[in-house]
Amino acid sequence: MVLLPDPPAESLPRLTRSFCRRDTVTVARALLGQLLVRRLKDGTRLSGLIVETEAYLGPDDRAAHTYNHHRSPRNQSMWGPAGHAYVYFTYGMHHCMNVVTRDEHCPQAVLIRALQPIEGHQAMRLLRQPNPAKPLPNDTNLCSGPAKLCKAFAIARALDGIDLITSDELWLERARTRALPNKNIAVGPRIGIQSSGDWADKPLRFAVRGSPYISRPSGFTKT
């Protein structure tokens, strides 16, 4: 089982806009092992290593919110520059967060699906608060899904469109210089998009191989 090492306690250099502007699959892979950081209003710092991502490839991608060039107030962040957040609300109760990739008017993004909690476990637990009488059994479930991590990080529509490169509320830090080697990346079809025809089968989900912090251990077809 491959556990990622904890990054140093002090803050790391940020990921750049150039990092995010690259090919979306490349970014989805390169984000694995990098740190998502949140500063709450009260100053609390939360962070987690990214262990699972999905690539959404724009107008051609039937599973993407920008399929067939669909553009609306909801998804306009995907049409903007790389390095901004696309946060959407779904199922009447959940938020999910993406990192926008490529150039402006090329509406692609990487969905962040799971994190390995690093800083602020206690605050995250309070934010998740599934049932105060029945606390979460362990930290592997804290951020093991796209909506769970948004809840734990207090990420909602108010943060949609935020610039992850310059923001002091939500940003990305470089926890590893080299991309995770391919042999340590599990690859499979994306989750929850079964009605998307042939795009449902494409290998656009990426995870740190063997990590206990991912949303679902099954479904991976290759490295």
Add this chain to the structure above:
DNA sequence: ATGACGATTTACT
């Protein structure tokens, strides 16, 4: 104005 639909999670059989 109305109805169908989620890039999900949780509880329950």
Add this chain to the structure above:
DNA sequence: GTAAATCGTCATA
């Protein structure tokens, strides 16, 4: 394994 929760968004009228 299945089902319920719950509502913003968008297409249609």
